[in-house]
Amino acid sequence: xxxxxxxxxxxxxxxxxxxxxxxxxxxxxxxxxxxxxxxxxxxxxxxxxxxxxxxxxxxxxxxxxxxxxxxxxxxxxxxxxxxxxxxxxxxxxxxxxxxxxxxxxxxxxxxxxxxxxxxxxxxxxxxxxxxxxxxxxxxxxxxxxxxxxxxxxxxxxxxxxxxxxxxxxxxxxxxxxxxxxxxxxxxxxxxxxxxxxxxxxxxxxxxxxxxxxxxxxxxxxxxxxxxxxxxxxxxxxxxxxxxxxxxxxxxxxxxxxxxxxxxxxxxxxxx
Amino acid sequence: xxxxxxxxxxxxxxxxxxxxxxxxxxxxxxxxxxxxxxxxxxxxxxxxxxxxxxxxxxxxxxxxxxxxxxxxxxxxxxxxxxxxxxxxxxxxxxxxxxxxxxxxxxxxxxxxxxxxxxxxxxxxxxxxxxxxxxxxxxxxxxxxxxxxxxxxxxxxxxxxxxxxxxxxxxxxxxxxxxxxxxxxxxxxxxxxxxxxxxxxxxxxxxxxxxxxxxxxxxxxxxxxxxxxxxxxxxxxxxxxxxxxxxxxxxxxxxxxxxxxxxxxxxxxxxx
Numbered sequence: 264x265x266x267x268x269x270x271x272x273x274x275x276x277x278x279x280x281x282x283x284x285x286x287x288x289x290x291x292x293x294x295x296x297x298x299x300x301x302x303x304x305x306x307x308x309x310x311x312x313x314x315x316x317x318x319x320x321x322x323x324x325x326x327x328x329x330x331x332x333x334x335x336x337x338x339x340x341x342x343x344x345x346x347x348x349x350x351x352x353x354x355x356x357x358x359x360x361x362x363x364x365x366x367x368x369x370x371x372x373x374x375x376x377x378x379x380x381x382x383x384x385x386x387x388x389x390x391x392x393x394x395x396x397x398x399x400x401x402x403x404x405x406x407x408x409x410x411x412x413x414x415x416x417x418x419x420x421x422x423x424x425x426x427x428x429x430x431x432x433x434x435x436x437x438x439x440x441x442x443x444x445x446x447x448x449x450x451x452x453x454x455x456x457x458x459x460x461x462x463x464x465x466x467x468x469x470x471x472x473x474x475x476x477x478x479x480x481x482x483x484x485x486x487x488x489x490x491x492x493x494x495x496x497x498x499x500x501x502x503x504x505x506x507x508x509x510x511x512x513x514x515x516x517x518x519x520x521x522x523x524x525x526x527x528x529x530x531x532x533x534x
Numbered sequence: 535x536x537x538x539x540x541x542x543x544x545x546x547x548x549x550x551x552x553x554x555x556x557x558x559x560x561x562x563x564x565x566x567x568x569x570x571x572x573x574x575x576x577x578x579x580x581x582x583x584x585x586x587x588x589x590x591x592x593x594x595x596x597x598x599x600x601x602x603x604x605x606x607x608x609x610x611x612x613x614x615x616x617x618x619x620x621x622x623x624x625x626x627x628x629x630x631x632x633x634x635x636x637x638x639x640x641x642x643x644x645x646x647x648x649x650x651x652x653x654x655x656x657x658x659x660x661x662x663x664x665x666x667x668x669x670x671x672x673x674x675x676x677x678x679x680x681x682x683x684x685x686x687x688x689x690x691x692x693x694x695x696x697x698x699x700x701x702x703x704x705x706x707x708x709x710x711x712x713x714x715x716x717x718x719x720x721x722x723x724x725x726x727x728x729x730x731x732x733x734x735x736x737x738x739x740x741x742x743x744x745x746x747x748x749x750x751x752x753x754x755x756x757x758x759x760x761x762x763x764x765x766x767x768x769x770x771x772x773x774x775x776x777x778x779x780x781x782x783x784x785x786x787x788x789x790x791x792x793x794x795x796x797x798x799x800x801x802x803x804x805x
Contacts (some may be wrong), residue, residue, distance in 0.1 A: 389685020
């Protein structure tokens with residue numbers, strides 16, 4: 264089953280457009296876990312167990328693992344999700360972008376070593392930096408388009424040839440040229456709903472990964488209205504910190520479940 | 535000593551603008567090394583020993599290590615270079631680009647875990663994706679500007695606000711706003727010498743990391759003429775495959791030395 268099919272099945276079976284981002288920051292972990300040598304794995308699998316029936320995807324952010332030399336825990340975490348929750352796809356958030364020969368190595372890392380179902384990538388280096396991932400047509404390729412951070416406007420909002428903005432150009436190029444096998448999706452932040460609506464109008468039913476609600480302040484109602492497809496699908500609305508670190512004690516996973524449930528339900532009210 | 539000072543010292547002491555890229559591709563290794571469990575470390579340290587007096591920097595490409603689960607060998611390799619050749623700076627080529635909290639993790643990975651002297655980064659997400667690296671003012675921050683690959687033109691050559699091209703805008707923004715501690719450099723490919731000259735005219739004496747000679751076909755004379763500063767410095771001209779894989783047998787390191795020597799000397803003829 265391809266990433267896109269898996270995602271569609273998870274949207275339906277879990278009745279959810281919520282993606283939980285797994286950004287394991289040791290400094291924010293409950294105290295009882297911090298001394299555990301496998302703390303990252305313990306923390307993340309507890310979050311996964313508590314939320315797997317409420318999400319359409321999990322999104323581990325590789326930087327948090329790499330900063331802690333925890334590649335083995337990332338491998339074990341993704342194995343754990345596939346084994347226990349095979350209906351929930353895993354997006355490796357790594358924002359890779361490099362020339363063809365190097366991109367082929369990053370594709371091996373993401374799809375063979377880590378067995379991720381999808382990978383985030385950066386479009387700045389152009390089509391041949393994307394092409395090696397197309398050799399894995401069942402895997403999702405989620406291209407940065409309009410990001411939710413304050414600096415996202417610095418380049419992405421520049422006017423380019425023909426009066427479009429750079430992020431609109433990226434959305435069009437991905438939809439029209441970089442997606443021969445239908446495996447592409449885009450990252451579009453929740454902090455600018457009008458831009459999310461722009462992108463939706465340019466790319467048909469292509470899935471959009473939407474960071475920026477929760478800790479980053481994006482409005483759920485405006486996000487869902489701007490980004491959903493005609494049938495109320497098409498979104499992976501990511502929340503990381505606001506789910507992971509709601510609870511500070513031994514009940515952190517139950518607290519995360521509560522936060523995930525209320526976020527999922529809030530999203531569903533506006534679909 | 536900062537990355538930039540270290541680089542300037544290496545330019546002078548080794549009389550070299552050559553950067554050797556360490557892209558360890560097992561399929562291209564000499565047969566006698568392939569079965570060694572530490573093949574990547576053995577191969578790269580042999581190349582380092584054979585060329586350390588001929589280069590201004592070494593540039594390991596992290597994708598080749600990550601694809602082989604060889605993070606420990608990358609750590610050991612960088613340790614080895616620092617211990618044996620402390621005058622030669624190490625650039626970790628990882629092209630990172632993410633929001634601030636995540637970029638802070640990538641900075642820890644590059645500068646604390648791997649002890650790299652400099653890191654390549656992607657500008658697409660704007661200033662706050664760059665800012666966390668500024669907390670390490672002695673480390674170099676090498677921002678993608680105009681890349682040497684065929685798709686490099688797809689976005690980087692778009693006309694943006696005011697008639698500039700996107701890569702020219704990036705060069706200006708980095709020079710004027712993103713470099714408060716003087717730690718920035720830019721990646722500008724050798725395949726378009728006129729664009730290299732453009733960037734040089736925009737950024738003063740800022741160091742430029744220049745891939746694209748050798749296997750990618752860039753012309754050495756045109757590259758040096760277009761990119762050098764007034765005093766014949768300012769460049770880290772990278773060659774990877776054309777140095778690493780010249781020899782196919784047990785004498786691969788001597789063959790690499792020969793290729794590095796002739797490339798360094800060819801560069802020096804045009805300074």
